[in-house]
Amino acid sequence: MTSTPTGTPMGARPDEVRRHNRTVLLRRLHVGGPCTRASLAAELGLNRSTIKALVDGLAESGVVEERVPRQRSGAGRPSLLVLPQAHAAVVLAVDVRVDQVAIALVGLGGEILGRNSWNLRVRTREPEEVVTHVVDSAIVLAADIGVTMVAGGVSVPGVVRRSDGLVHEAPNLHWTDVPLGDRLMSVFDMPVVVGNDAELGALAEHLRGAARGSSDAVYVSADVGVGGGVISDGSALRGTAGYVGELGHMMVNPAGRPCYCGSRGCWETEVGEPALCRALGLREGAPRGAVVAELRSLAESPEEVRERLAVFTEWLTVGLVNVVNVLGPELVVLGDLFTALPASLISDVAQEVRRRSLVSRAVGGTRIEASTLGGDSTLLGAAELAFEPVLDAV
Amino acid sequence: MTSTPTGTPMGARPDEVRRHNRTVLLRRLHVGGPCTRASLAAELGLNRSTIKALVDGLAESGVVEERVPRQRSGAGRPSLLVLPQAHAAVVLAVDVRVDQVAIALVGLGGEILGRNSWNLRVRTREPEEVVTHVVDSAIVLAADIGVTMVAGGVSVPGVVRRSDGLVHEAPNLHWTDVPLGDRLMSVFDMPVVVGNDAELGALAEHLRGAARGSSDAVYVSADVGVGGGVISDGSALRGTAGYVGELGHMMVNPAGRPCYCGSRGCWETEVGEPALCRALGLREGAPRGAVVAELRSLAESPEEVRERLAVFTEWLTVGLVNVVNVLGPELVVLGDLFTALPASLISDVAQEVRRRSLVSRAVGGTRIEASTLGGDSTLLGAAELAFEPVLDAV
Structure with a gap:
C-alpha cells in the first residue's frame, strides 16, 4: 500500500488520474517512439477507450498525429499508429565541454532539429561569455527553425548542485561556483536544469543508447x-x-x-x-x-x-x-x-x-x-533533463 | 500521485490502512525505542485517537507495554510512554565469519537476549556442519531463554543471491553455491533471509549505529x-x-x-x-x-x-x-x-x-x-534482515 507521509492513503481525483495517464503515455511515445493504439493499451495496461480519449486530446492540441500504419497485421480494422510531433515541445540542450560548447534544439521524441557548436580554444571559457554565446546561438537557431523553446538542460564536466544549477567546481574548465542555472533561467525565462556530464551521458544511454x-x-x-x-x-x-x-x-x-x-x-x-x-x-x-x-x-x-x-x-x-x-x-x-x-x-x-x-x-x-550515441550522449542527456518537467505540462 | 503499474490509482481499504499504520508504528518503536503517545502522533502524523487505538491493540496482544513516564513535562495529564516488548517477537541472527560463527536471539526493539559463538579454526567450515551447529545452538539458546524464534537472518562474507539465500561464492570460506537459506528454512520451518556481511553491516550502522x-x-x-x-x-x-x-x-x-x-x-x-x-x-x-x-x-x-x-x-x-x-x-x-x-x-x-x-x-x-557497534554490526544487521517481514505480521 502506498501512502502519504501522514500515514493515510492518498486519494486521487479523476483529473489527476487523467493527467497522470497522459504523462505516462507521452513519456512512452517520447522515449519509445511511434506505437499503435493497441500496443499502447497493452504496454501501459490501460483500456482502449482510455487510450482513445487520451490520444484524441493530444492530437487535438497537436502533440501527436495519428496515421494508418503501412503494414497491416491481421484482417480487422488496423490500429492507428500514434506519432509524437517533434515541434509540439522543443527544448534547448547545451553540452559544455572542456574544448567546445555544443547546443541543440531537440523536439518531442528526441529528434535533433538543429545544432551548433564552437571551439573553446578559439573563444574564451570565461563563464559569462559562454552564457552570452549560448543565449545568442540558441535564439538564432530557434528563429531559423521557427520553434519556441520551452525548457533547457545543460551538461557540465564538473560537480553541480542540481537544485539551482550552481557549478561548484569544473576543474578542467577552471570554473568555481558559477551560478549557471540561475543565469540562463533569468535570460531565457524558462526552466533550465544543469547536470553533470557523466550522469547525463548515463541517462541518455539508458533511455536511447546501448x-x-x-x-x-x-x-x-x-x-x-x-x-x-x-x-x-x-x-x-x-x-x-x-x-x-x-x-x-x-x-x-x-x-x-x-x-x-x-x-x-x-x-x-x-x-x-x-x-x-x-x-x-x-x-x-x-x-x-x-x-x-x-x-x-x-x-x-x-x-x-x-x-x-x-x-x-x-x-x-x-x-x-x-x-x-x-x-x-x-x-x-x-x-x-x-x-x-x-x-x-x-x-x-x-x-x-x-x-x-x-x-x-x-x-x-x-x-x-x-x-x-557516440559524442551525442551528453547532449541528448541534457535534452532529457530538460524534458522531465515538460512532459508533465505539454 | 502514486499508482499501480496499470496506471490506475490504488485504492485502500480501511483494514489495509490500519495494518499499514500499525507496521509504521511498530517499526518506529523497534528502531527508535520507547516513545510517548504524543510524540508518536507528532512524528508519524497520525491523530491521537488513531495512535490510541493502535497502541491499545498492540498492548492487548502483548507487543507493547505502556508506562507513566518518570519525568513529567508540563502540568497536564502525562502522555503514556509506549515500550516495545522484546519477547513479543524474537528472531535468530547468524553471523558467519571466516574464523567464527556467532548467533544471537534478538528481541523486538533490537535487544540481544542471548548469544553464542564458536571458532571455525577448531570446528570445520564445511557448510553442512556449520548449518547443523547453527541449528543445534539456536534451539538450545531459545530453550534456555524460553522464547520462540519467528524468523532468521544470516550474514555471510560472500556473494549472495537474496531471493533464495544461495551463497554463490564466499572465497575466504571456500564456499561455492551453498543453498544456505533453503537449508535453514527447511530445518527451522520459518522464513530465513541471507545477506552479504558488508551490506548488513551498513544496514545496522544506518539503523542503530554511527x-x-x-x-x-x-x-x-x-x-x-x-x-x-x-x-x-x-x-x-x-x-x-x-x-x-x-x-x-x-x-x-x-x-x-x-x-x-x-x-x-x-x-x-x-x-x-x-x-x-x-x-x-x-x-x-x-x-x-x-x-x-x-x-x-x-x-x-x-x-x-x-x-x-x-x-x-x-x-x-x-x-x-x-x-x-x-x-x-x-x-x-x-x-x-x-x-x-x-x-x-x-x-x-x-x-x-x-x-x-x-x-x-x-x-x-x-x-x-x-x-x-564494533564487532556486532553484521550480527545486528542480520537481525534487521530477519525483522523486515516480521514487523508486518506481529
Missing part, C-alpha cells in the same frame, strides 16, 4: 577528463546532496603523475585524452580529429594496437575492474573519445575484466561495449 | 577480507541481480600481491587482517586478541603509529579516497577490526582523504569515523 533495457549500468566516458555515471536499479545514482561521484578520480597508479585534484595517478590521468595522445605518440592537446585518425589507422592491426597501447589498455582495464567490483553493473558503456578505440582493444579489455573481476564472474560476465 | 540519520553513507569493514556496504539516498545500494559490489577488490596497488580473486594488489590484500598483522610485525593468522592488544599498546604513541603503520595507513587512505570519489558519501563508517585502529591513525586518514578527494571537498568534507 544501456536501453539495462537496469544496472555504468557509463564511462573520456574527453580531456574521465567521468562516469551510474544507473542503479533503473535510476541515476547520486551521492550526498546530489553530488555524483567522480569515477575519473579513482587512484589506479600510485606511481602515476600528480592530478590537479590533489591525488596522483588518477584513472583520468592514465586514460584521459592527454594520456591517449602520449600513448599514440601525439603531442598532448593534439586536435581530436588527429587522435581519432591515428586510432582508425591503428585499428587495422590488432597486434600493433596491443603493442603500442599496452600501458593505456592496462590502466583502462584496472579502472574498469574497480568500477565493476564496486558497483556490480551488468553493462559498462564506454562513451565519447572511448568510442574511437579499436574494437580489438575493447574486446581485449572486456575479456581481461571478466578474468580479473570477482563480481563480473558472479553476475555472469559484465558486458563492456562502446556507446551507440 | 550512520544513523545519514542518507548517504558507506560502511567499510575488515575481517580477514575487506568489504563495504553502501547506503544511498537512505536505501541499500545493490548491483545487478541483487549482487552487491566488493569494495575490497578495488585494485589499489598494481605492484601488490596476487589476490585469490584473479587480480592483484586488491584493497583487501593491502589492509585486511593479514596485512595488518604484517604491518604490526605479527605472523599472518595471529589470533584477533593479539592483533587488538598490539594496536592498543601502540595507540599511546601517535608518532610510533605513524612510523610503523605508514604503509598500511597509505593504502587505507588510497582506498578511502576512491570510495569517497566514486560514491560521494557524507560519512564513511569503519567497522569490525578497523574499530581497533588507533584514533590518531583514523584522524590522520580522515584529514588526508579530505585533502586528496575532490568529492570530499565538494560535499563539505566527508566524515570518517569508527563504528559504534
Whole structure:
C-alpha cells in the first residue's frame, strides 16, 4: 500500500488520474517512439477507450498525429499508429565541454532539429561569455527553425548542485561556483536544469543508447577528463546532496603523475585524452580529429594496437575492474573519445575484466561495449533533463 | 500521485490502512525505542485517537507495554510512554565469519537476549556442519531463554543471491553455491533471509549505529577480507541481480600481491587482517586478541603509529579516497577490526582523504569515523534482515 507521509492513503481525483495517464503515455511515445493504439493499451495496461480519449486530446492540441500504419497485421480494422510531433515541445540542450560548447534544439521524441557548436580554444571559457554565446546561438537557431523553446538542460564536466544549477567546481574548465542555472533561467525565462556530464551521458544511454533495457549500468566516458555515471536499479545514482561521484578520480597508479585534484595517478590521468595522445605518440592537446585518425589507422592491426597501447589498455582495464567490483553493473558503456578505440582493444579489455573481476564472474560476465550515441550522449542527456518537467505540462 | 503499474490509482481499504499504520508504528518503536503517545502522533502524523487505538491493540496482544513516564513535562495529564516488548517477537541472527560463527536471539526493539559463538579454526567450515551447529545452538539458546524464534537472518562474507539465500561464492570460506537459506528454512520451518556481511553491516550502522540519520553513507569493514556496504539516498545500494559490489577488490596497488580473486594488489590484500598483522610485525593468522592488544599498546604513541603503520595507513587512505570519489558519501563508517585502529591513525586518514578527494571537498568534507557497534554490526544487521517481514505480521 502506498501512502502519504501522514500515514493515510492518498486519494486521487479523476483529473489527476487523467493527467497522470497522459504523462505516462507521452513519456512512452517520447522515449519509445511511434506505437499503435493497441500496443499502447497493452504496454501501459490501460483500456482502449482510455487510450482513445487520451490520444484524441493530444492530437487535438497537436502533440501527436495519428496515421494508418503501412503494414497491416491481421484482417480487422488496423490500429492507428500514434506519432509524437517533434515541434509540439522543443527544448534547448547545451553540452559544455572542456574544448567546445555544443547546443541543440531537440523536439518531442528526441529528434535533433538543429545544432551548433564552437571551439573553446578559439573563444574564451570565461563563464559569462559562454552564457552570452549560448543565449545568442540558441535564439538564432530557434528563429531559423521557427520553434519556441520551452525548457533547457545543460551538461557540465564538473560537480553541480542540481537544485539551482550552481557549478561548484569544473576543474578542467577552471570554473568555481558559477551560478549557471540561475543565469540562463533569468535570460531565457524558462526552466533550465544543469547536470553533470557523466550522469547525463548515463541517462541518455539508458533511455536511447546501448544501456536501453539495462537496469544496472555504468557509463564511462573520456574527453580531456574521465567521468562516469551510474544507473542503479533503473535510476541515476547520486551521492550526498546530489553530488555524483567522480569515477575519473579513482587512484589506479600510485606511481602515476600528480592530478590537479590533489591525488596522483588518477584513472583520468592514465586514460584521459592527454594520456591517449602520449600513448599514440601525439603531442598532448593534439586536435581530436588527429587522435581519432591515428586510432582508425591503428585499428587495422590488432597486434600493433596491443603493442603500442599496452600501458593505456592496462590502466583502462584496472579502472574498469574497480568500477565493476564496486558497483556490480551488468553493462559498462564506454562513451565519447572511448568510442574511437579499436574494437580489438575493447574486446581485449572486456575479456581481461571478466578474468580479473570477482563480481563480473558472479553476475555472469559484465558486458563492456562502446556507446551507440557516440559524442551525442551528453547532449541528448541534457535534452532529457530538460524534458522531465515538460512532459508533465505539454 | 502514486499508482499501480496499470496506471490506475490504488485504492485502500480501511483494514489495509490500519495494518499499514500499525507496521509504521511498530517499526518506529523497534528502531527508535520507547516513545510517548504524543510524540508518536507528532512524528508519524497520525491523530491521537488513531495512535490510541493502535497502541491499545498492540498492548492487548502483548507487543507493547505502556508506562507513566518518570519525568513529567508540563502540568497536564502525562502522555503514556509506549515500550516495545522484546519477547513479543524474537528472531535468530547468524553471523558467519571466516574464523567464527556467532548467533544471537534478538528481541523486538533490537535487544540481544542471548548469544553464542564458536571458532571455525577448531570446528570445520564445511557448510553442512556449520548449518547443523547453527541449528543445534539456536534451539538450545531459545530453550534456555524460553522464547520462540519467528524468523532468521544470516550474514555471510560472500556473494549472495537474496531471493533464495544461495551463497554463490564466499572465497575466504571456500564456499561455492551453498543453498544456505533453503537449508535453514527447511530445518527451522520459518522464513530465513541471507545477506552479504558488508551490506548488513551498513544496514545496522544506518539503523542503530554511527550512520544513523545519514542518507548517504558507506560502511567499510575488515575481517580477514575487506568489504563495504553502501547506503544511498537512505536505501541499500545493490548491483545487478541483487549482487552487491566488493569494495575490497578495488585494485589499489598494481605492484601488490596476487589476490585469490584473479587480480592483484586488491584493497583487501593491502589492509585486511593479514596485512595488518604484517604491518604490526605479527605472523599472518595471529589470533584477533593479539592483533587488538598490539594496536592498543601502540595507540599511546601517535608518532610510533605513524612510523610503523605508514604503509598500511597509505593504502587505507588510497582506498578511502576512491570510495569517497566514486560514491560521494557524507560519512564513511569503519567497522569490525578497523574499530581497533588507533584514533590518531583514523584522524590522520580522515584529514588526508579530505585533502586528496575532490568529492570530499565538494560535499563539505566527508566524515570518517569508527563504528559504534564494533564487532556486532553484521550480527545486528542480520537481525534487521530477519525483522523486515516480521514487523508486518506481529
